[in-house]
Amino acid sequence: MAIPIPENPPAAIARIEKTQLTFIQLVWLRFKRHKMAVAGIISLILLVLFAILGTAFTTEAYSNITDTSIRLMPPSHEHPFGTDTVGRDILSRTIYGGQISLMIGLIAMAVEVVVGVLIGAIAGYYGGIIDSLLMRFTEAMFNIPQIPLLLVLGKLLADKLPPLNLFGREFSGSVIVIMVVIGLTSWMGLARIVRANFLSLKEREFVTAAHCIGTRNGPIIFGHILPNTMAPIIVSATLGVANAIISEAYVSFLGVGVRPPTATWGNMLNGAYQYIESAPWLWIFPGILIVLTVLSINFIGDGLRDALDPHSLVESK
Amino acid sequence: MGRYIIRRLLQAIPLLLIISIVIFLLLQSSGDPLATMGGRRTVRPEDRARLARQLGLDKPVYKQYIYWLAGNDWVKIDFDGDGIPETTGTRKGVLRGDFGTSLVSRGKSALSLIGERLPNTLILMIPAEIIMLIFALSIGIYSALRQYTWVDQVVTTGSFIGYSMPIFFIALASMYLFAVNFRKWGLPYLPTVGMFDPKVGKTFGQVVLHMVLPIFSMSVVSVSAYSRYVRSQMLEVNNQDYIRTAHAKGLTDRQVLIGHALKNAAIPIVTLVGIEIPFLLGGAVVTETIFGWPGMGRLFIDHLTRSDTPVVMGILMLISVAVVVCQLITDIVYAWLDPRIRYS
Amino acid sequence: MDSLLEVRNLKVQFNTLEGVVHAVNGVSFQLEKGKTMGIVGESGCGKSVTMLSVMRLIKEPPGRVTEGEVLFQEKDLLKLPKSSMHEIRGAKIAMIFQDPMTSLNPVLTIGHQISEALVVHSGIGKEEAYKKTLELLEMVGIPQANERYKDYPHQFSGGMRQRVMIAMGLSCKPDILIADEPTTALDVTIQAQIVELTKKLQAQFGMAVIWITHDLGVAAEIADRMIVMYAGYVVEEADIFQIYENTRHPYTLSLLKSLPRVDRKKHNRLANIQGSPPDCIQMPPGCPFLPRCGFGVEQCAEDNPDLTTEPDGHKVACWVDVTTGRFR
Numbered sequence: 007m008a009i010p011i012p013e014n015p016p017a018a019i020a021r022i023e024k025t026q027l028t029f030i031q032l033v034w035l036r037f038k039r040h041k042m043a044v045a046g047i048i049s050l051i052l053l054v055l056f057a058i059l060g061t062a063f064t065t066e067a068y069s070n071i072t073d074t075s076i077r078l079m080p081p082s083h084e085h086p087f088g089t090d091t092v093g094r095d096i097l098s099r100t101i102y103g104g105q106i107s108l109m110i111g112l113i114a115m116a117v118e119v120v121v122g123v124l125i126g127a128i129a130g131y132y133g134g135i136i137d138s139l140l141m142r143f144t145e146a147m148f149n150i151p152q153i154p155l156l157l158v159l160g161k162l163l164a165d166k167l168p169p170l171n172l173f174g175r176e177f178s179g180s181v182i183v184i185m186v187v188i189g190l191t192s193w194m195g196l197a198r199i200v201r202a203n204f205l206s207l208k209e210r211e212f213v214t215a216a217h218c219i220g221t222r223n224g225p226i227i228f229g230h231i232l233p234n235t236m237a238p239i240i241v242s243a244t245l246g247v248a249n250a251i252i253s254e255a256y257v258s259f260l261g262v263g264v265r266p267p268t269a270t271w272g273n274m275l276n277g278a279y280q281y282i283e284s285a286p287w288l289w290i291f292p293g294i295l296i297v298l299t300v301l302s303i304n305f306i307g308d309g310l311r312d313a314l315d316p317h318s319l320v321e322s323k
Numbered sequence: 324m325g326r327y328i329i330r331r332l333l334q335a336i337p338l339l340l341i342i343s344i345v346i347f348l349l350l351q352s353s354g355d356p357l358a359t360m361g362g363r364r365t366v367r368p369e370d371r372a373r374l375a376r377q378l379g380l381d382k383p384v385y386k387q388y389i390y391w392l393a394g395n396d397w398v399k400i401d402f403d404g405d406g407i408p409e410t411t412g413t414r415k416g417v418l419r420g421d422f423g424t425s426l427v428s429r430g431k432s433a434l435s436l437i438g439e440r441l442p443n444t445l446i447l448m449i450p451a452e453i454i455m456l457i458f459a460l461s462i463g464i465y466s467a468l469r470q471y472t473w474v475d476q477v478v479t480t481g482s483f484i485g486y487s488m489p490i491f492f493i494a495l496a497s498m499y500l501f502a503v504n505f506r507k508w509g510l511p512y513l514p515t516v517g518m519f520d521p522k523v524g525k526t527f528g529q530v531v532l533h534m535v536l537p538i539f540s541m542s543v544v545s546v547s548a549y550s551r552y553v554r555s556q557m558l559e560v561n562n563q564d565y566i567r568t569a570h571a572k573g574l575t576d577r578q579v580l581i582g583h584a585l586k587n588a589a590i591p592i593v594t595l596v597g598i599e600i601p602f603l604l605g606g607a608v609v610t611e612t613i614f615g616w617p618g619m620g621r622l623f624i625d626h627l628t629r630s631d632t633p634v635v636m637g638i639l640m641l642i643s644v645a646v647v648v649c650q651l652i653t654d655i656v657y658a659w660l661d662p663r664i665r666y667s
Numbered sequence: 668m669d670s671l672l673e674v675r676n677l678k679v680q681f682n683t684l685e686g687v688v689h690a691v692n693g694v695s696f697q698l699e700k701g702k703t704m705g706i707v708g709e710s711g712c713g714k715s716v717t718m719l720s721v722m723r724l725i726k727e728p729p730g731r732v733t734e735g736e737v738l739f740q741e742k743d744l745l746k747l748p749k750s751s752m753h754e755i756r757g758a759k760i761a762m763i764f765q766d767p768m769t770s771l772n773p774v775l776t777i778g779h780q781i782s783e784a785l786v787v788h789s790g791i792g793k794e795e796a797y798k799k800t801l802e803l804l805e806m807v808g809i810p811q812a813n814e815r816y817k818d819y820p821h822q823f824s825g826g827m828r829q830r831v832m833i834a835m836g837l838s839c840k841p842d843i844l845i846a847d848e849p850t851t852a853l854d855v856t857i858q859a860q861i862v863e864l865t866k867k868l869q870a871q872f873g874m875a876v877i878w879i880t881h882d883l884g885v886a887a888e889i890a891d892r893m894i895v896m897y898a899g900y901v902v903e904e905a906d907i908f909q910i911y912e913n914t915r916h917p918y919t920l921s922l923l924k925s926l927p928r929v930d931r932k933k934h935n936r937l938a939n940i941q942g943s944p945p946d947c948i949q950m951p952p953g954c955p956f957l958p959r960c961g962f963g964v965e966q967c968a969e970d971n972p973d974l975t976t977e978p979d980g981h982k983v984a985c986w987v988d989v990t991t992g993r994f995r
Contacts, residue, residue, distance in 0.1 A: 297488050573754065
């Protein structure tokens with residue numbers, strides 16, 4: 007039984023080393039598998055280009071010129087998307103409206119992420135009374151239905167801010183208000199997820215180790231635990247942009263969102279249902295743009311979710 | 324499990340309180356009820372002051388909240404401005420069902436306005452919910468079982484598209500297609516506005532006909548979203564070890580699905596449904612507006628744009644209460660369904 | 668053909684994002700009636716996949732049986748239509764799994780889960796199934812069977828749950844019981860009980876057992892014959908005493924060497940096997956164990972040795988004779 011085993015494996019025999027993929031490379035590989043997600047990125051880029059490059063061809067002032075003599079004209083050579091109820095060119099309005107809608111989407115998402123992560127992290131990390139209080143508050147906010155709440159806030163606050171002047175353009179103050187308001191009414195889901203992750207992550211040994219060497223709470227929260235819960239945050243943020251764009255559309259469509267004359271895809275649809283039969287171009291163009299944008303973002307978000315999930319190692323046919 | 328129920332009930336109470344405070348604070352800072360009620364006539368300062376005292380607007384915020392919540396018929400208010408409270412208030416407060424008087428529809432209580440419209444919303448929403456559930460469950464389960472086939476791909480992509488659409492786009496598109504264009508093409512077409520055709524009257528057939536387009540529009544989005552969830556739950560359950568054990572025992576696929584998989588997948592699905600129900604009341608705003616359906620959602624937006632605070636607060640509060648109550652019921656049902664919680 | 672179950676040259680692979688994983692690479696063995704076969708190897712060596720393939724429980728995408736035959740009662744199980752497998756699983760060949768907490772359905776009573784197989788395979792009524800289930804519960808050592816029938820898996824301890832799994836597996840008196848690491852998730856004392864229980868029931872029912880484990884101590888307790896697997900290959904197969912007394916493969920040798928022993932001097936360091944488990948996606952030519960093998964010679968890098976049978980029935984796949992350290 008006591009057969010001796012030679013100490014070292016023969017060094018002369020070479021081994022094939024497999025190159026290890028970095029995390030980012032792996033995520034990108036997994037992401038690429040989703041053809042729809044990749045299509046989403048392409049179409050989103052195209053849409054953004056439409057909104058940005060369009061400014062080379064027309065100015066915002068032009069998009070706000072009203073001329074009731076040419077109101078409600080169908081698409082033509084001069085007005086490729088037709089004109090609206092007061093004679094404004096719809097194509098240029100969709101371009102500038104697109105910029106606003108996209109911007110609202112991004113910034114509302116930023117507000118949502120900041121608030122949601124902060125509340126979730128603090129509640130999850132500190133636990134106890136702080137957790138209970140924050141969670142009661144989160145639950146209360148969560149239980150108030152979002153759209154009515156948005157509508158109320160939009161009505162209340164949208165015209166409280168004066169118009170701003172940025173980059174030489176004038177924005178209705180309601181744009182800022184809507185951004186913030188949408189963000190402030192959609193953070194609750196993210197807060198819950200972040201809190202749950204923090205609750206489990208803070209028990210892990212790497213946190214204990216950080217405590218042992220005297221790291222303060224702040225760096226532990228942001229430097230140690232937070233990076234480990236980035237996946238759901240990224241996915242939430244991506245989908246949050248889509249939700250924000252839709253929410254803005256709903257609120258503006260009902261007339262209590264972004265106020266004229268600033269155009270957004272949503273408020274271009276306001277009142278369009280009265281002209282369904284006579285002027286379908288009023289709602290078809292902005293509507294399709296919204297759908298395409300949201301669809302692209304949702305595809306990207308879905309692809310990201312799979313790509314960042316360590317369990318999805320298996321290829322589907 | 325009894326303790327669990329009691330605990331949840333106790334938790335619900337402070338929750339409702341916090342919600343009521345949030346709603347109150349939001350709205351009491353809104354608009355100028357005096358301007359709303361005064362209409363276009365300029366109001367004399369004395370009248371304004373009298374109105375302020377009547378509505379209790381001269382009192383500090385916390386008192387206003389308490390009066391809103393519990394009424395003011397147990398205190399005396401100073402009506403005539405001489406500094407001495409002499410008249411008892413007339414409001415009973417939210418806790419006793421009095422949401423105040425509408426600032427817009429003179430004389431009518433907020434509650435009665437809501438009560439008029441609520442049944443219409445329910446008539447629309449309950450069948451909608453049932454239809455959506457049936458479709459979502461069937462599509463979700465079917466597509467989960469056919470994972471990796473083209474059916475699954477089509478369903479997944481289709482539900483993605485459906486769920487990314489804003490309701491008004493589908494509503495407008497379906498109106499354009501099924502109402503406007505069908506009529507142009509001489510096909511039987513669907514009505515788009517209101518609950519019934521005034522010329523025919525509020526018959527069962529009329530109402531059903533008018534429900535088709537709104538329910539269709541809502542369904543496209545909801546069925547897409549729900550079926551994705553159902554599908555993912557089914558997939559997750561199907562990957563569990565106990566499903567492998569069930570197969571190893573020699574059960575057929577159908578026996579495994581019905582006897583083992585569905586029972587487990589049902590739990591989170593029931594939870595989702597329970598939570599979604601009251602939110603339907605809120606989401607109806609857009610649908611009812613587009614289709615002119617005379618329900619609570621339309622009431623909300625109409626009175627919001629006219630700054631009718633009591634009605635708006637009433638609706639918000641009611642929906643939130645419905646949400647909390649539904650959540651409570653759902654939690655209890657969930658605890659009862661899952662033996663791990665029931666017998667612990 | 669004497670043997671109850673014969674596996675010939677079974678090959679199974681999985682399509683993953685990072686490539687094709689060759690999980691099982693030409694496994695062959697025979698199982699005799701009433702005997703116990705132990706399958707030993709590290710995590711990921713393909714032992715579970717082999718037996719799951721026998722039961723045709725591998726999900727077809729992403730897995731695929733690319734080659735081989737599984738002969739049971741004169742039929743090739745791999746070629747049977749799916750509906751026929753339902754009659755074999757549970758009734759003729761039963762399988763129990765490693766983690767009884769996740770392997771039992773949490774929302775069904777254990778009594779129902781045990782009697783289910785009885786009802787489906789034997790066609791007996793619920794009343795009779797209930798009685799038989801009570802008998803089974805007593806047989807596996809669960810007291811107060813009639814009360815515990817209505818309990819749910821989470822109300823049992825780990826060892827009791829595994830007993831429930833065994834009762835479930837044996838309910839239809841199968842010819843073969845496959846046990847996939849049934850004691851790995853249990854305490855050592857409970858392990859011993861489960862092993863004893865299995866041996867007792869095996870003697871009682873006369874069934875053959877395949878016991879998968881990575882624990883050589885447990886294998887020694889229960890197996891008549893043992894297979895050692897590495898990287899999806901069988902590297903050694905022999906009667907149980909031969910494996911321990913007359914070890915012929917370097918991997919088996921290292922495994923045995925790494926067992927802590929009571930009779931060794933205390934301050935010897937525990938031996939381990941250097942290196943890490945092989946990557947089953949990109950398998951270099953030659954013997955998969957070579958990078959960790961102390962006996963390697965040049966031939967090992969070029970060719971993967973086949974499993975050869977020695978005159979005494981002992982099979983080994985190695986170019987080197989470990990007793991002499993020299994090429995065979």
